[in-house]
Amino acid sequence: MMLDFLKLNQQMKGVGNQLQAESKAMRQRLARAQHLLADLADRQDLVMQSLAQTRSKATFLIAEPAEELRLEGHWGRPVPAIAPRHCVLATDGSQIKPSHHEIAYCFLINIGRVVLSYGTAERARLDSIPEIFYKEEDLYGPQHLGLNIEEWLAVQRSRSEVRMLAELTQQESPLPTVALVDGSLVYWQFEEVPQLYQPQLLDPLLDSWEYMAQRRIPVAGYISASRASEGVNLLRLLACPHALADCEQHCPALKPRATPCGQGLTPLTDAQLWQTLLQPGERSALWRSTSRILDLYGPHRVYFCYLHVGPEVARIEFPEWVATDQELLERVLGCALNQVEKGHGYPVALAEAHNQAVVRSADRAQFFRLLEQQMVKAGLSRVQVSHKEARKRGSIA
Known part of the structure; x- marks a missing residue:
């Protein structure tokens, strides 16, 4: 067995605790984002005009609304x-x-x-x-x-x-x-x-x-x-x-x-x-x-x-x-x-x-078999994969 699940299981509790903490943090992030988005929608034209000069100073990618964010009180x-x-x-x-x-x-x-x-x-x-x-x-x-x-x-x-x-x-x-x-x-x-x-x-x-x-x-x-x-x-x-x-x-x-x-x-x-x-x-x-x-x-x-x-x-x-x-x-x-x-x-x-x-593993193998046949027909005598690839394919583990 290549993956030791007994050792892996000991780490799962930590994963669960982290996911629980992330879920709580996500709710807080969403609440903050909703508040800021509502503020933006309330004064969209004014805010976008004021941000026109600052967008170029940001080091992260920013999108611009092309429509009113909220229409007749609805986001959707x-x-x-x-x-x-x-x-x-x-x-x-x-x-x-x-x-x-x-x-x-x-x-x-x-x-x-x-x-x-x-x-x-x-x-x-x-x-x-x-x-x-x-x-x-x-x-x-x-x-x-x-x-x-x-x-x-x-x-x-x-x-x-x-x-x-x-x-x-x-x-x-x-x-x-x-x-x-x-x-x-x-x-x-x-x-x-x-x-x-x-x-x-x-x-x-x-x-x-x-x-x-x-x-x-x-x-x-x-x-x-x-x-x-x-x-x-x-x-x-x-x-x-x-x-x-x-x-x-x-x-x-x-x-x-x-x-x-x-x-x-x-x-x-x-x-x-x-x-x-x-x-x-x-x-x-x-x-x-x-x-x-x-x-x-x-x-x-x-x-x-x-x-x-x-x-x-x-x-x-x-x-x-x-x-x-x-x-x-x-x-x-x-x-x-x-x-x-x-x-x-x-x-x-x-x-x-x-x-x-999609190219499946069997398709890939067939592709290289066809390629090998053409290389042999072309008169190439040494047609083989690298020693590393050959060893991986012939693993005894």
């Missing part, structure tokens, strides 16, 4: 049901990561694709498109961008997911259509890339979004169990005891929980806060993300809201052209609610796209 806005006849497109990706211990240094991306038409007799379409990357420019081209191979793989996967989603929209459909991806539409990791090369990474993604915008097919990112706290971070500015919030000047070496603004609020996520304010089927006000990379998005700057889908409060992200078009916005949110209901807690289209994309 009801979401109309989507039309019974509609179409949902979804993609999701999986991969085989490159490893120097394998028989060849390469990687594979597999994109699951799903087309679900409702209210028609048309059958569901489910398939996957694999692509192998093995050329020198595939593996070492991103070095000048400051990306390692795994970060580059993530970039390629995101681009493939969005590109194939746009390709699905090329097929004409008379039905109102929504395009879904799993995860955020804010590619914040690109901020670490030199500015000169950021458009090179982003443009293929934005071109796909533009194609869907021209066809009035809204794209949205569905984020389950979101850990984002951009809205709560705005409340931290309200909680700052200094006349002018300036993190570098007043709190340069303090961790978030130790700062005056973070005490009593951190760690608290937006989703945890909105869980206490929304009823099932309601959405929050729209918010505008202020991540630096979004300055390159143009008309595709990302907005988001929190949607109570029943089992949880999910974060839904979409480009500005969706947020500012009432019909497209309601279509996206109504679709998300409908998909979660059909998927018993998670959008069924995204779940099926994941199932199509």
Whole structure:
């Protein structure tokens, strides 16, 4: 037995005590956040004007409300049901990561694709498109961008997911259509890339979004169990005891929980806060993300809201052209609610796209067997894994 449960059991009491203390602290954080949010809603325009000069002094990411936070005394806005006849497109990706211990240094991306038409007799379409990357420019081209191979793989996967989603929209459909991806539409990791090369990474993604915008097919990112706290971070500015919030000047070496603004609020996520304010089927006000990379998005700057889908409060992200078009916005949110209901807690289209994309251990083994056969046919005599990998596979433990 590799895991000693007898020794582990001795530590469980401490875990239970810690969770109990965290539960009490969470209730206190929620009460404080609700109070600050209500204060913000009562004088939203005035507060946002006063914070305009201080936002740039914060060292944490802050979102801006794009609507009134509270409407006619209510935090939640009801979401109309989507039309019974509609179409949902979804993609999701999986991969085989490159490893120097394998028989060849390469990687594979597999994109699951799903087309679900409702209210028609048309059958569901489910398939996957694999692509192998093995050329020198595939593996070492991103070095000048400051990306390692795994970060580059993530970039390629995101681009493939969005590109194939746009390709699905090329097929004409008379039905109102929504395009879904799993995860955020804010590619914040690109901020670490030199500015000169950021458009090179982003443009293929934005071109796909533009194609869907021209066809009035809204794209949205569905984020389950979101850990984002951009809205709560705005409340931290309200909680700052200094006349002018300036993190570098007043709190340069303090961790978030130790700062005056973070005490009593951190760690608290937006989703945890909105869980206490929304009823099932309601959405929050729209918010505008202020991540630096979004300055390159143009008309595709990302907005988001929190949607109570029943089992949880999910974060839904979409480009500005969706947020500012009432019909497209309601279509996206109504679709998300409908998909979660059909998927018993998670959008069924995204779940099926994941199932199509996932690369299981047996698939991975078959992939390398096929690769080995091709290497032998090519006349390569030494085709084997590293001694470390061989030893792990042949462990006697």
